[in-house]
Amino acid sequence: MTQSLPQRKLGQHLTVSAIGYGAMGLSEFYGDIDTAKASSMLHEVIDSGVTLIDTADMYGRGANEKLIGSVLKTLPASTRAGLTIASKCGIDRNSTSGYNRNINNHPDYIRKCCDESLARLGIEQIDLYYIHRIDPNAVIEETMQTLADLVKEGKIANVGLCEVSVPVLQRACAVYPVDVVQTEYSLWTREIEDDILPVLKKSNIGLVPYSPLGRGFLTGKIxxxxxxxENDFRRTNPRFQDENLEHNKRLLQALEPMTVKYNCTMGQIALAWLLAQWEHIVPIPGTKNPKYLHENNQASLLKLDAADVQTLNDLKNTINIQGERYTPEGMKGIF
Incomplete structure (x- = not known):
């Protein structure tokens, strides 16, 4: 039986569970892949009350969308109607293997990707469709007009942008409303607080933080x-390299007293802090473990004292996180 979680509004039109689910790791990047277990995990996600499921065409080169599609077709109509499926395009992994990619926001490519995602997901409309990374060689006004046309055609319902700068967001919104912005945001990635977050609040554009647990770092388990x-991409991620990782553990030491005070995990503190930043934030932690799924969901019920929120806010002034978020290849499309 499907449980219920607190709900939050994203943008003007979407209402979803306060904690969403990032499905990427079910198909790639975080170790070995087991399709049967991944399918079971998605059923667990839905039964847990999570209603926002996030994927992209590049995750497993389409395999993640196919996985989600195979689960969606087994659901009762009423259950499926309660879900918000988000997907993305714009990162073209043009080789057959490896991490290399190009950024492509051109209209013909977006249309092709959208049609392919609809087919893999087995649905007639994508509830929330993002441009995954911003292409410096494309014109954002043309990109947004293409998305607007896809809305008019009924292929997508809501428009999102990922890792977007303030000037590009403003140009985009002049063409068509952006409902949601997705970007990395967590206790060890705070840059958006200085620029994009105030604009989102002013414009009432929802925020979906990806990697809200710092790719697992903020759970304290790594x-x-x-x-x-060997096939976990974090082994080459700059922040997980030996010297950087040891330095960054200072952040975990600051969280430890709060886990005792609230009788919870570090990960739950990290998620509760994000939820306390603004009522229209919905993080999308990913996991392949049902235990951690339920832990993450429980963070939506954890209310941190205002003083503790402020203490966590202030950590960026005393702890300087070492290491880039990605390797140079992964930083393509992030400015």
Whole structure:
């Protein structure tokens, strides 16, 4: 039986569970893949009350969307109607293997990707469709007009942009309303607080933070990158390299007293802090473990004292996180 979670409004038209689910890791990047377990995990996600499921065409080169589509077709109509499926396009992984990618926002490419995503997902309309990364060689006004046309045609319902700058967002909104912005935001990635977040609040554009647990770092469970499997991309991520990782553990030390005070996990503190930043924030942690799924969901019920929120807010003034968010290849489309 599907449970219920607190609800939040994203943008003007979407109401979803306060904690969403990032499905990427079910198909790639975080170790070995087991399709049967991944399918079971998605059913667990839906039964837990999560209503926002996030994917992209590049995750597993379409495999993630196919996985979600295979689960959606098994659901009762009433359950499916309560879900918000978000997907993305704009990162063209043009090789057959590896991490290399190009950024492509051109209209013909967006249309092609949208049609392919609809087919893989087995649905007639994508509830929330993002441009995954901003292409410096494309014209944002043309990109937005293409998305507006897809809305008019009924192929997508709501428009989102990922990792967008304030000037580009403003140009985009002049063409068609942006409902949601998705970007990395967590206790160890705070840059948006200085620029994009105030604009989102002023414009009532919803925010979906990805990697809200710092790719697992903020759970306190990763002590050494060598603990990660050989095919886990974090082994090459700059922040997980030995010297950087040891330095960044200072952040975990600051969280430890609060886990005792609230009788909860570090990850729950990290998610509760995000939820306390603004009522229209919906983080999308990902996990392949049902135990951690339910832990994450419980963070939506955790209310931190105002003083503790402020203490966490102030950590960026005393703890300087070391290491870039991605390798140079992963930073393509992020400005």
């Amino acid at each position: 002590q050494n990158k060598d603990e990660l499997s």
